[in-house]
Amino acid sequence: MATTDxxxxxxxxxxxxxLAGHVGFDSLPDQLVNKSVNQGFCFxxxxxxxxxxxxxxxxxxxxxxxxxxxxxxHTQPGVHLQSNTYDLQxxxxxxxxTIVSTVGFGDQINKEDSYKPIVEFIDAQFEAYLQEELKIRxxxxxxxxxxxxxxxxxxxxTGHSLKSLDLVTMKKLDSKVNIIPIIAKSDAISKSxxxxxxxxxxxxxxxxxxxxxxxxxxxxxxxxINGTMNAHLPFAVVGSTEELKIGNKxxxxxxxxxxxxxxxxxxxxxxxxxREMLIRVNMEDLREQTHTRHYELYRRCKLEEMGFKDxxxxxxxxxxxxxxxxxxxxxxxxxxxxxxxxxxxxxxRVKEKEAExxxxxxxxxxxxxxxxxxxxxxxxxxxxxxxxxxxxINAFKQKKAAAELxxxxxxxxxxxxxxxxxxxxxxxxxxx
Amino acid sequence: xxxxxxxxxxxAAMSELVPEPRPKPAVPMKPxxxxxxxxxxxxxxxxxxxxxKKTMKTGFDFNIxxxxxxxxxxxxxxxxxxxxxxxxxxxxxxxxxKIPKTVEIKAIGHVIEEGGVKMKLTVIDTPGFGDQINNENCWEPIEKYINEQYEKFLKEEVNIARKKRIPDTRVxxxxxxxxxTGHSLRPLDLEFMKHLSKVxxxxxxxxxxxxxxxxxxxxxxxxxxxxxxxxxxxxxxxxEFDEDLEDKTENDKIRQESMPFAVVGSDKEYQVNGKRLLGRKTPWGIIEVENLNHCEFALLRDFVIRxxxxxxxxxxxxxxxxxxxAKRLNDNGGLPPGEGLLGTVLxxxxxxPCPTAE
Numbered sequence: 141m142a143t144t145d146x147x148x149x150x151x152x153x154x155x156x157x158x159l160a161g162h163v164g165f166d167s168l169p170d171q172l173v174n175k176s177v178n179q180g181f182c183f184x185x186x187x188x189x190x191x192x193x194x195x196x197x198x199x200x201x202x203x204x205x206x207x208x209x210x211x212x213x214h215t216q217p218g219v220h221l222q223s224n225t226y227d228l229q230x231x232x233x234x235x236x237x238t239i240v241s242t243v244g245f246g247d248q249i250n251k252e253d254s255y256k257p258i259v260e261f262i263d264a265q266f267e268a269y270l271q272e273e274l275k276i277r278x279x280x281x282x283x284x285x286x287x288x289x290x291x292x293x294x295x296x297x298t299g300h301s302l303k304s305l306d307l308v309t310m311k312k313l314d315s316k317v318n319i320i321p322i323i324a325k326s327d328a329i330s331k332s333x334x335x336x337x338x339x340x341x342x343x344x345x346x347x348x349x350x351x352x353x354x355x356x357x358x359x360x361x362x363x364x365i366n367g368t369m370n371a372h373l374p375f376a377v378v379g380s381t382e383e384l385k386i387g388n389k390x391x392x393x394x395x396x397x398x399x400x401x402x403x404x405x406x407x408x409x410x411x412x413x414x415r416e417m418l419i420r421v422n423m424e425d426l427r428e429q430t431h432t433r434h435y436e437l438y439r440r441c442k443l444e445e446m447g448f449k450d451x452x453x454x455x456x457x458x459x460x461x462x463x464x465x466x467x468x469x470x471x472x473x474x475x476x477x478x479x480x481x482x483x484x485x486x487x488x489r490v491k492e493k494e495a496e497x498x499x500x501x502x503x504x505x506x507x508x509x510x511x512x513x514x515x516x517x518x519x520x521x522x523x524x525x526x527x528x529x530x531x532x533i534n535a536f537k538q539k540k541a542a543a544e545l546x547x548x549x550x551x552x553x554x555x556x557x558x559x560x561x562x563x564x565x566x567x568x569x570x571x572x
Numbered sequence: 573x574x575x576x577x578x579x580x581x582x583x584a585a586m587s588e589l590v591p592e593p594r595p596k597p598a599v600p601m602k603p604x605x606x607x608x609x610x611x612x613x614x615x616x617x618x619x620x621x622x623x624x625k626k627t628m629k630t631g632f633d634f635n636i637x638x639x640x641x642x643x644x645x646x647x648x649x650x651x652x653x654x655x656x657x658x659x660x661x662x663x664x665x666x667x668x669x670k671i672p673k674t675v676e677i678k679a680i681g682h683v684i685e686e687g688g689v690k691m692k693l694t695v696i697d698t699p700g701f702g703d704q705i706n707n708e709n710c711w712e713p714i715e716k717y718i719n720e721q722y723e724k725f726l727k728e729e730v731n732i733a734r735k736k737r738i739p740d741t742r743v744x745x746x747x748x749x750x751x752x753t754g755h756s757l758r759p760l761d762l763e764f765m766k767h768l769s770k771v772x773x774x775x776x777x778x779x780x781x782x783x784x785x786x787x788x789x790x791x792x793x794x795x796x797x798x799x800x801x802x803x804x805x806x807x808x809x810x811x812e813f814d815e816d817l818e819d820k821t822e823n824d825k826i827r828q829e830s831m832p833f834a835v836v837g838s839d840k841e842y843q844v845n846g847k848r849l850l851g852r853k854t855p856w857g858i859i860e861v862e863n864l865n866h867c868e869f870a871l872l873r874d875f876v877i878r879x880x881x882x883x884x885x886x887x888x889x890x891x892x893x894x895x896x897x898a899k900r901l902n903d904n905g906g907l908p909p910g911e912g913l914l915g916t917v918l919x920x921x922x923x924x925p926c927p928t929a930e
Contacts, residue, residue: 156683157656164878166687168632169624171882178815181619204614233617276901281890359625420615424622432736443732 177233182285183423184238184265186317188258188309189294190246191216193324198292198379199239201392201403202415203228206381207239216244219257238286246305255309262288262316266438287435289426290353290418291317294324295374299333301340310350316434318353318426320418321345326376326409327394327401334376341374355417356425369417375410378403540569628688633740634881635679635721637696637772639714639764640749642703644779649747649837650695652850652861653873657839658682658695675700675713679741696743702760711764718743718772722896742893744884745808745876746772749779750796750832754788757799765805771892773808773884775876776800781834781867782852782859789834796832807831809880813887826875833872836861 187195191214200206207226223240240261245254265287272283293310295302313319321341323329329337345352352373355366380403384393392403403411418426447467638646650658658680681694696717701710721742728738746768750761765774776796784792800807809827814820838861841848850861861869876884 156685157658159655159684159686161655163653163655163684163686164873165632165634165684165691165881166689167878168689168691168881169627171879172627173620173624175882175886176623177620181616202614228614228616230614230616233620235616235619276898278894281886359629361625415615420618421622423616423619424626428626436734440732 179281180234180236182236182238183427184240184286184288184290186221186240186258186262186288186291187294188242188245188291188313189324190296191244193294193296194379195241195292195294195324197381198324198377200381201379201411202418203237212243214247216247218248219244219254221257221261236284240288251305254305255312258309259312259316262313263438266316266435267442269435270439270442287430288317289423289430291319293319293321295321295341297323297325297328297337299329299337301337302344307344307348307350310345310352311348314351315437318429318434319350320353320414321374322410322414323374323376325378327378329376338374338376353426353429355422362421365421366417369413372410372413375414375417377411377414378409379411628690630737631690631692633692633694634885635694635696635741635743635745636876637698637714637718637743637746638749639698639701639746640779641701641751642699644749644751645837646697646747646749646779648839649749649777649779649835649869651839652837652869653877654684654693656682656684658693675710677713677717694741707760710760711767714764715768715771718768719896722893723900725893726897726900742888743772744888746774748774748776750776752778752780752783752792752834754784754792756795762799762803762805765800765807766803769805769807771896773810773887773892774805775808775872776832777872778832778834780836782836782854784834793832793834797828808884808887810887813891830868830871830875833868833875835869835872836867837869 185199187199189195191212196207196211205226205228207224220243221240222243223238225236225238228235228237242258245258248254269283269285269287272278272280291313293306293313295306310319310321323334323337323341326334355362355370357363357367357370378394378401380392380394380401382392382394383390384395384400385391386393386400386402394401394403402408406412636650638650640646676699677696678699679694679696681692683690683692685691698714701714704710725738725740725742728735748761748765750757765776768774778789778792778796781789806812809823811823811827814823836852836859838850838852838859840850840852842851842853842858843849844851844858844860849858849863852859852861860866864870
């Protein structure tokens with residue numbers, strides 16, 4: 141019987157071997173890409189901004205379609221999120237695009253809790269992914285990823301500085317999602333004011349410690365362009381889906397009495413830069429950052445919250461199993477305790493009810509006794525009365541007998557007068 | 573009468589025990605398909621380029637295992653496949669070293685680069701397989717090794733603070749060398765493949781195919797295919813994992829006609845018709861390794877490296893690894909695996925191979 145004898149010699153100092161000819165694994169990235177194209181891609185954008193800042197219009201402009209979302213009113217009682225998923229196809233690439241918009245953000249009088257639904261939504265997406273990952277039978281490779289990859293924060297074009305609502309919300313979101321701040325409806329600001337505005341915003345973000353998304357500069361091919369773009373943040377954008385004839389081409393623009401703002405003209409606004417950065421250069425990086433940084437952070441916090449640790453204070457590796465077992469025992473113990481408590485309460489209730497019933501029984505008995513006694517007394521009284529009556533009747537009868545005797549002796553001597561008297565007596569007697 | 577016992581106390585107690593239902597995460601609405609008549613170019617297809625750049629930067633891992641009796645030309649074939657000296661050949665062993673008494677597992681890693689693509693290739697050799705007099709259960713060390721790699725990956729995945737890129741040592745592909753007897757498969761071959769086809773991708777290969785004529789080759793292949801089918805052995809590409817019709821037709825062709833590949837390996841070059849080609853020199857001619865008329869090495873190479881390399885990795889990750897993980901978690905009662913004080917109480921990693929679902 142072959143015994144198990146495993147001698148492993150993994151070359152830790154992996155030598156780089158020269159190849160004597162063309163092997164062919166340089167098609168590996170193509171194989172990988174082909175598989176991904178077959179599966180399709182997912183991209184989820186979250187738009188946070190006050191009502192009326194042009195979020196839906198910007199999405200329409202970015203993706204060159206009409207997504208047909210109804211404009212919302214200002215009378216929303218609270219902030220909630222509206223999510224829509226679309227299937228876009230360009231050449232052979234299919235993209236599942238999800239656009240989530242805040243509805244009613246900044247409309248309330250008291251805006252303290254405005255950021256909460258947003259944070260909850262983002263966490264809920266992470267939670268759904270975590271749950272799927274922790275399942276025993278899971279299908280991660282066909283799972284529709286709903287985690288938010290980028291958050292476009294719309295800043296109102298006041299020209300002064302950030303609103304406190306903006307700062308608070310961005311601070312809450314910066315550790316959960318990649319934030320790209322943009323100045324909305326920037327055709328309301330002039331060029332000089334715009335530069336000042338951007339500088340003010342950047343300095344405020346820095347001084348408040350808000351981490352916005354930095355375009356990656358480690359890959360040489362994109363380092364340069366990303367580096368310059370980083371300096372242009374926040375992007376000042378204008379959105380429009382209307383096409384106007386300018387020169388001899390149809391272009392997306394907004395027409396004013398004093399001129400036309402061209403959306404795709406880099407001198408007019410930063411829309412082209414935004415599109416370039418968001419879609420054409422860094423889409424994959426945004427997805428990767430979400431997965432490796434934000435999601436891992438969420439997962440770590442969540443698992444630590446549940447009580448799992450990798451190493452205990454003595455820095456010996458803690459086994460997940462041990463902690464699990466401990467937690468399970470704890471939970472079972474608690475269950476038992478609660479069961480006991482309930483049982484005790486039940487027993488107590490039964491006892492009390494019993495005591496009550498006993499009391500009632502006793503009272504009934506007493507009442508019965510009392511009634512019985514009364515009844516007896518009544519009976520006695522009646523009997524006494526009866527006795528006295530009987531005595532009276534007897535006495536009367538005796539008197540009557542005596543009287544009749546006397547009468548019979550006297551009638552023989554008396555005659556008819558006594559008859560009358562007898563009749564009278566008899567009448568009197570009948571009256572009794 | 574005294575007042576009845578108030579009902580509210582039990583209700584309050586009950587609501588403490590029943591936990592608040594967790595809010596369901598917001599599920600996006602059913603996707604609305606937008607007509608592809610987009611009013612202009614957006615640039616979504618640049619994601620392909622972005623992804624390609626990213627993967628080239630991170631590099632790839634590939635682990636290939638070769639199993640077969642000694643002398644079948646395993647190391648030579650691997651060297652021919654990857655056009656470099658990845659394996660030390662048995663012939664260069666010191667004759668003092670006898671054939672190992674047990675099955676050993678030797679994994680050697682190299683980094684090779686081509687066209688800007690870096691690959692960390694690990695060749696896992698199994699000297700001693702099928703070489704003893706009594707070869708019972710000689711697949712067990714191999715199965716144990718494969719499961720250990722899955723276990724390692726699982727442990728890393730279950731960690732709280734995970735590495736950015738978990739090192740992948742799982743066996744992606746197992747080349748099983750069949751002896752070119754010309755008759756049929758040996759009982760050892762059948763046993764091995766039966767056990768291992770459920771945990772790893774097996775590609776059966778007929779070694780030293782230059783000992784058979786063309787007719788013998790075709791007959792032998794047919795017989796081998798039939799036997800594998802009769803015994804219920806699913807070799808890679810498995811029928812059940814074909815994703816769409818395109819894959820199915822392509823893979824059907826490979827399954828029913830080409831596999832198992834009859835190969836010849838060599839790392840020596842000879843002059844043929846003015847070109848230097850890899851081949852074997854015999855008194856009756858030179859067998860060209862890369863000539864499709866002579867042997868099917870080129871088919872094997874294209875299959876494994878140029879078209880199905882990524883698929884091999886994906887099937888390993890999405891199917892074999894997931895099966896292992898599900899089984900491990902189920903055995904542990906839904907708990908993630910780990911050794912500890914409780915390791916003796918709860919089922920540890922099985923020393924003998926996990927009973928595969930029959």
